[in-house]
Amino acid sequence: MIMERKRTDCPALPPGWKKEEVIRKSGLSAGKSDVYYYSPSGKKFRSKPQLSRYLGNTVDLGSFDFRTGKMMPSKMQKNKQRLRIENLSLSKGKPDLNTALPIRQTASIFKQPVTKVVNHPNNKVKTDLQRASEQPRQLFWEKRLKGLRSSDVSEEVLKTMDLPKGLQSIGPDSSDATLLSAIASALHMSSAPITGQTSSAAEKNPAIWLNTSQPLCKAFTVTDEDIREQELKVRQARLSLEEALMADTLARAAESSRDPEGRAP
DNA sequence: GTTCTCGGCCG
DNA sequence: CGGCCGAGAAC
Numbered sequence: 001m002i003m004e005r006k007r008t009d010c011p012a013l014p015p016g017w018k019k020e021e022v023i024r025k026s027g028l029s030a031g032k033s034d035v036y037y038y039s040p041s042g043k044k045f046r047s048k049p050q051l052s053r054y055l056g057n058t059v060d061l062g063s064f065d066f067r068t069g070k071m072m073p074s075k076m077q078k079n080k081q082r083l084r085i086e087n088l089s090l091s092k093g094k095p096d097l098n099t100a101l102p103i104r105q106t107a108s109i110f111k112q113p114v115t116k117v118v119n120h121p122n123n124k125v126k127t128d129l130q131r132a133s134e135q136p137r138q139l140f141w142e143k144r145l146k147g148l149r150s151s152d153v154s155e156e157v158l159k160t161m162d163l164p165k166g167l168q169s170i171g172p173d174s175s176d177a178t179l180l181s182a183i184a185s186a187l188h189m190s191s192a193p194i195t196g197q198t199s200s201a202a203e204k205n206p207a208i209w210l211n212t213s214q215p216l217c218k219a220f221t222v223t224d225e226d227i228r229e230q231e232l233k234v235r236q237a238r239l240s241l242e243e244a245l246m247a248d249t250l251a252r253a254a255e256s257s258r259d260p261e262g263r264a265p
Numbered sequence: 266g267t268t269c270t271c272g273g274c275c276g
Numbered sequence: 277c278g279g280c281c282g283a284g285a286a287c
Contacts, residue, residue, distance in 0.1 A: 027271050032278085034270085044268090047280050066279080 010069045016040030019069045168218040
């Protein structure tokens with residue numbers, strides 16, 4: 001006989017999360033119970049720290065009671081929250097691949113808040129304010145953009161752009177798709193000029209010499225011809241937009257003259 | 266191999 | 277005492 005264990009919804013967590021309570025039925029601890037949570041994707045969580053690591057900043061678990069599954073406002077505890085530098089040691093234990101990787105649980109390429117501890121009462125090291133204003137980032141974080149493609153509303157993958165020959169990638173993954181993503185991200189994330197990696201040392205050993213505020217591509221020069229080509233493209237795009245808008249206007253005018261009340265279908 | 270279960274450490 | 281996680285048992 002199959003004992004259906006009930007996984008109940010957990011309102012304190014994002015939609016789709018389930019909670020389960022299992023009673024121990026033998027041994028010295030018989031009668032005690034263990035509580036588990038299941039993510040929408042089905043991954044099992046058996047402790048609050050594990051859950052916390054996975055949810056990151058998306059949910060504040062500060063007052064979340066793991067056993068009951070409810071927020072307990074009374075438990076207004078001190079800032080136990082800390083950025084964990086985990087798996088730094090070459091410890092014998094196998095890394096928890098599912099929860100410990102420093103990867104965001106989102107596909108967004110745009111800026112998002114990150115909790116960063118920049119000071120500590122006992123820390124005598126001076127803080128570098130210039131650096132502190134930056135968000136921490138992985139060295140070759142662009143690699144995670146691999147495989148991301150733009151698509152339209154019907155989920156069709158759009159034709160990708162061709163990059164000028166002058167653009168060349170640097171680093172562990174030098175595919176064109178990643179380069180395109182890296183440059184697009186750079187344009188989104190900063191208003192500073194995008195120059196690429198200007199140090200020639202970066203080409204030989206990017207792990208050491210990478211300028212992290214620039215995308216993973218070699219320095220490039222924009223020629224007058226590049227600019228003229230781009231101007232032409234923009235002009236053509238504007239022309240076809242104008243054409244489309246005009247056609248639309250004419251179509252609407254024709255429509256309303258035939259049907260002045262303009263009912264919706 | 267993965268999942269389940271209980272022991273036991275540690276705060 | 278209870279949360280958390282290791283590790284043996286079970287599958």
